[in-house]
Amino acid sequence: MxxxxxxxxxxxxxxxxxxxxxxxxxxxxxxxxxxxxxxxxxxxxxxxxxxxxxxxxxxxxxxxxxxxxxxxxxxxxxxxxxxxxxxxxxxxxxxIMGWLDRRVPHSDLTFADDELAEIAAVLIRDGFAPDDPGHSVTIIASTRIRGRREYQADVGQIGDHLRDLAATGLDYTAVGSRILLLPEDHCARVGSLTDGDFADGLRIAEDGAGLATRWIVQGSEDVTGTAGGIDPYYGLLERVVEETSILDSASATAAARSRLRASRPAPVFIDTDDTTTLSPDASVDVPTLVPGWCVDVSTTETCRNIAQSMKILGLKVKETGAAGETVSVQLAPSGM
The missing domain is CATH 2.30.300.10 (Baseplate protein-like domain - beta roll fold)
Structure with missing residues (x-):
């Protein structure tokens, strides 16, 4: 459609x-x-x-x-x-995630060796437990990443805890009252796009600021995980991040690997300004354009050609009187 x-x-x-x-x-x-x-x-x-x-x-x-x-x-x-x-x-x-930015953990939560999506589901359930506006959680697939986490009652916002998990191998998005949890390498395809499907053509940008060849994740106390090193092409570019909710080295290492996958090679993006507006003839169904899913994109009209699966990072739909509707997408390489 x-x-x-x-x-x-x-x-x-x-x-x-x-x-x-x-x-x-x-x-x-x-x-x-x-x-x-x-x-x-x-x-x-x-x-x-x-x-x-x-x-x-x-x-x-x-x-x-x-x-x-x-x-x-x-x-x-x-x-x-x-x-x-x-x-x-x-x-x-x-x-619906906005409510979780106004909710805190209501009980002490300790996870000894649990899958990230299950941890996220428990956090969401705890956040909504005293006053549920009406929500559901769907785990699309396992992240295949397990780890130790600890959260204290009344410490931190649930939304911030989820964003921290999203930096270590989990993705999430909201569609209506449903919260979808999925692995960061999820790439179920919902369509394909070529140059002609973008109303104003495509602009490709390489994000050098997002490049790193080695990540160090510092968890609670003396817990540290690393991934990567000197890259034969780029050399050595190191980044350090603190994730105090991580309690064991295996989880910290998994988090470092997750960040490395997203930052090497230098991320190549379809730029996110008006050039991402889709043509009305583009063969994708707007309700299926859900962040975390993928579209196949190919372009041969720029000097930097791309023919790969691209993950949907964002969707923006705007209707304004006589100007009609515009549908824009933000895409990034899926790594698949």
């Missing part, structure tokens, strides 16, 4: 499930999906009299924004910032 030119609708939903408002005239809609972080969405509404009264009752965190594209649900999450102007109402929201 091609990208096409989608049309959006929205609802404002109370934490008890009741529909608070159905915005009648959407002047602008923008929503994103991201890997290993919290995504955002924004709508600009020109309300009629009835809708205006309903939108006056919107409150941050009490209500959530839900979006549909061509009648398919594509995004939802708690409202962070409602703004009322005489020209309209603007609402900004974050996805």
């Amino acid at each position: 091609p990208v096409g030119c989608g049309s959006h609708s929205a609802q404002i939903i109370d934490r008890d499930g009741a529909v608070v408002a159905v915005p009648d005239v959407l002047l602008e809609v923008e929503w994103t999906r991201v890997l290993d972080d919290t995504s955002t969405a924004r709508i600009l509404v020109q309300p009629g009299d009835d809708c205006c009264a309903a939108l006056a009752r919107v409150r941050s965190w009490r209500h959530k924004l839900a979006l549909w594209r061509d009648n398919q649900p594509v995004w939802e999450g708690p409202i962070l910032t409602p703004i009322w102007r005489n020209s309209g109402v603007e609402i900004t929201a974050v996805d």
Whole structure:
């Protein structure tokens, strides 16, 4: 199914499930999906009299924004910032991971030798346990990385703990109220793209700042893990990072290897500005463009040609009145 030119609708939903408002005239809609972080969405509404009264009752965190594209649900999450102007109402929201940036561990959690996705699932369950806004967790596949971790009650945000795990071999993303956990080398393909599928062509960039040939991960106390060394092509470029939640050398070494895989060779990116806008004729279905999945990309129109599987790092969809819809993707080499 091609990208096409989608049309959006929205609802404002109370934490008890009741529909608070159905915005009648959407002047602008923008929503994103991201890997290993919290995504955002924004709508600009020109309300009629009835809708205006309903939108006056919107409150941050009490209500959530839900979006549909061509009648398919594509995004939802708690409202962070409602703004009322005489020209309209603007609402900004974050996805379900935003709640975990406002939650802490509610009990001491110790993992002796557990798989990273299972650790993440327990952290999420603990974070939502006292007050669940409605969520589900799906482990797409095992990371095949095990390790020791320790978390103390009321110390650190759950969202930060998940981002730390994402630096050591785990990926996660939110789709609606679902949190997907997957290995960083996951690469199920959801389509293919060529030069003609990008509205403004492609721009390829090599990220030398992201290159490292040796990683040192410093865990708790005297725990250290290393991976890599002098590269015969690049020479020696070393990076050190502290991960105090790592309690054993095997886990620290696995974390160092994970970082090395992502930073050698120098990452080559399809640049993430407007040149990543997809043509309406691109043969991919927008709801399937989920961070962590892959598309096959080939380009022969730049001096730096690419023909490889690219991991989706982010998705941005924007619809603005007569200008219509744009769909943009952020891609990086998958390593597969």
